[in-house]
Amino acid sequence: MTVPQPPEPIPGARLLFSLDPSVSHLNHGSFGAVPIAVQRAQQRLRDEMEANPLRFFTQGLVDRIAHARRHLAAFLGADPDGTTLVGNATAGAAVVLQSLALRPGDEIVTTDHGYGAVALSVARECARTGAVSRTLPVPLTATDEEVVEIVRDGLRPGRTKLLIVDQLTSPTARLFPTAAIVAVARERGVPVLVDAAHAPGMLPATVASVGADFWVGNLHKWAYAPRGTAALVVAPPWRERIQPLVVSWEQDSGFPVRVEWQATLDYTGWLAAPVGLFTLRSLGVDRVRAHNAALAAYGQRVVGDALGVAPERLPEPGGPAVAMRLVPLPPGVATTLDAARELRARIADRLSAEVSIAGWNGRGYLRLCGQVYNTPDEYDRLAVRLPTLLAQG
Numbered sequence: 001m002t003v004p005q006p007p008e009p010i011p012g013a014r015l016l017f018s019l020d021p022s023v024s025h026l027n028h029g030s031f032g033a034v035p036i037a038v039q040r041a042q043q044r045l046r047d048e049m050e051a052n053p054l055r056f057f058t059q060g061l062v063d064r065i066a067h068a069r070r071h072l073a074a075f076l077g078a079d080p081d082g083t084t085l086v087g088n089a090t091a092g093a094a095v096v097l098q099s100l101a102l103r104p105g106d107e108i109v110t111t112d113h114g115y116g117a118v119a120l121s122v123a124r125e126c127a128r129t130g131a132v133s134r135t136l137p138v139p140l141t142a143t144d145e146e147v148v149e150i151v152r153d154g155l156r157p158g159r160t161k162l163l164i165v166d167q168l169t170s171p172t173a174r175l176f177p178t179a180a181i182v183a184v185a186r187e188r189g190v191p192v193l194v195d196a197a198h199a200p201g202m203l204p205a206t207v208a209s210v211g212a213d214f215w216v217g218n219l220h221k222w223a224y225a226p227r228g229t230a231a232l233v234v235a236p237p238w239r240e241r242i243q244p245l246v247v248s249w250e251q252d253s254g255f256p257v258r259v260e261w262q263a264t265l266d267y268t269g270w271l272a273a274p275v276g277l278f279t280l281r282s283l284g285v286d287r288v289r290a291h292n293a294a295l296a297a298y299g300q301r302v303v304g305d306a307l308g309v310a311p312e313r314l315p316e317p318g319g320p321a322v323a324m325r326l327v328p329l330p331p332g333v334a335t336t337l338d339a340a341r342e343l344r345a346r347i348a349d350r351l352s353a354e355v356s357i358a359g360w361n362g363r364g365y366l367r368l369c370g371q372v373y374n375t376p377d378e379y380d381r382l383a384v385r386l387p388t389l390l391a392q393g
């Protein structure tokens, strides 16, 4: 079988970023990359803050944050009155968890594709409240219908107080049918938190179309916002129950302001986030999405071929817009967290390539992303050199 053609590059896109040109940055999904225009916008805001901190914090900052929030909510297709800004998806999940007032015997259900830090947050909330958590195993090859079925069977009405599902999973780069999952959970009376850390900027589905009780997405990954910019979207019945992680001066302002205002923080990232959306729109949102997904598919195929993985054994992402793809590593390689970290660092040091490596259910996987600053030859180079590096152990 022939390798799919890589997409046409988006001319000049790499120059929009300040990335080290000696490195192949093939892991946009972990920490994103902030375009230079966005960095500059944030720096201008910091200059303004440092010119007169008192004025910056006390005259209109709450309104400026609200303005940015409305702008970001419109982009996400979210109800602006249900949207609040938080630092990251991990924080958004923690806000939801600690607002639920869980009691002994209550249950939180997750899947085995969930994000590690969110799982730790669930564990802490359970330890604090006496609630318990249960993880549903979902095979990597499950169809959307099977995923929905597994979730439907895994919920215990009355006992399950929250289901957490990821829109696009981190260790397995799998798009879950979140709207259908939310629908079956609703039938069973179970609220759903959708961890959509990767959705903003990458996936076309609007927040409203997912219909979750709680939805959290990072703008600092695929929407080019400064780091520390995420949106938590809450359905109407829950808004007044949502409490901030830190009580501060806006506590009596209610949702969403009391969640956003976390005392003296650097809020300039949120104010500069609309410039990230402007950058994305300037390049063409659909064009960027199509480019990134096609490039990730190309990378998956060439690296998969180099490792001897038959094309039909390469995990399917579950949808055409997904710009992250998995390549299974040889059995026994990077199956634990420590081994995955060690291999990631070795690939970075020896091959000058940044990738994500994760062990999942006893198998190690390499995760590749496509982004506008990437070119096909970066994946080709990795494909040529990776087998030797793996053979060296």
Ligand SMILES: Cc1ncc(COP(=O)(O)O)c(C=O)c1O
Pocket: 029, 030, 087, 088, 089, 090, 091, 114, 115, 117, 118, 166, 168, 169, 170, 195, 196, 197, 198, 218
């Ligand atoms: C599914 C998922 N949830 C949560 C996160 C955490 O994001 P953050 O570190 O911005 O909180 C990630 C990060 O990659 C993720 O992939």
